[in-house]
Amino acid sequence: MKQVKKQTTNTNNYMEIRRLPFEFSSNIDPHWHKQRPEWSHMVNGASLSMPFLEPYLIKTMRKANQLIDSKKLNQEVSLYIGQEGQHFQQHRKFNDRLIEYGYSELVDIENEMKQTFGHFETNRSLKFNLAYAAGFETMALGIGHWLIKDKDYLFGGSDTKVASLILWHFVEEIEHKCVAIDAYNHLYGNYFYRVFGMIYATAHVIKLSQKSYKVMLKKDGLWRNMESRWRLMKMIIRFYKNMIPSFLEACLPNHHPSKISDPEWSLQWINQYNLDGKKLTLLNTENLNEF
Template structure:
């Protein structure tokens, strides 16, 4: 089992209950210049109300197997943050379905069935490796979204951009917890790498099915110009994701070795001093820091 522990200079986690609202005037193409990117994010959002409760149940089952009192408290805070995430995504996803994407309900049913099957028929080791693997992927995504935020979220609907960036700031904040739990309970290196690969491909599979369904509904899936834009965006995703994924699979890797983006640290510091106002970001100046 790993002897690596999380860094002590990292801010303490807190469970933030964000006052997000998703009224009917939100366009599913919330980044009007990038409808393909909008649906890629929408497709990922669709998975959250099924993925994150699965992660919560998996981590909760790990608590009796963990000796460290500090890690147990971190797991409880992780559970609290993930609980807030999936509730906010559930509200946003309901809006997408109400906006005419009823096909998404079939994809939701399949996702629920698969996560239920993992929990029922797979070992706890598999489920905890999946959790650690997903969090490794989420950390890479978080760094990309933050570092590339001007291109991805500039002049987009601030309500959706704020949801996504809040979520991934907290993915950075709790980046150590799932791998620490896995190392404390099992610690098998090769199985952890399997979890990284399996969880990444599994989430991508369902996200792609969802954004494909939405692009088909919009009449864009067979549009060559739109498909070219989608290809460029997915290439941008993989170009930014492959390096951190390779690092996550190295022996001895621990997320505490990955420096947090200054923007995420500034977000946390500003939120702590201005909780209510800070729920909505200014996407006309999203490249700016909060410091």
């Protein structure tokens, strides 16, 4: 394996593994944003992939960490693994509630996801898997910035438990934004393959999410409802409008996440965690600017 030595430039000094006591009752409403059921299912669809995608990322980063000869990056990878481990466990609890609510068709999609990521792990090279990881984290960074910038529209007035879960997840995605790309650059550093990994991972995760939310919208009788379809289309356009600029920026040869400043709200979230983390499991969705 050709190893390209590059300086790791992760300037994030406050990474922490946070174990928050999220609880999701059996009667939680899948339309957790009453005004935006289509958006609710877009998020639900993305959540469905987390218990399969994130263990795959963890296994990939563990393998990479055995080859990395930077103690600083070794430590950052370990913290990344710890954070992702918390993420998929919390999403597993939420997803179980969705299935119990009546979306039993999601079990078949879960089995497909398990097989797909298992295939990647077994049959694809570490270079591919690490490029996928770096690509996914690039997408997650862009999504995190969008969710925070647009939080009042996306989460205002919604179920506090779900909003708190998603915002916690993406605050930490922003927090560990450098780790996967630093690992990829340390071991490989090929620019074109990094961009390929980003395109592949982004398209793959979006495809999985779309398949999942389509099933839920069909179950609700909304998929063939033209008003619902129009609301869904507007939300998809909103997503791409916010994501495309960050995606294009990430395609530049000199791209590195450390050059992107963290949103002030995410830093305030971290400060609140240090004061009283339990409050962050029940954010006030009527005023998300106050903790």
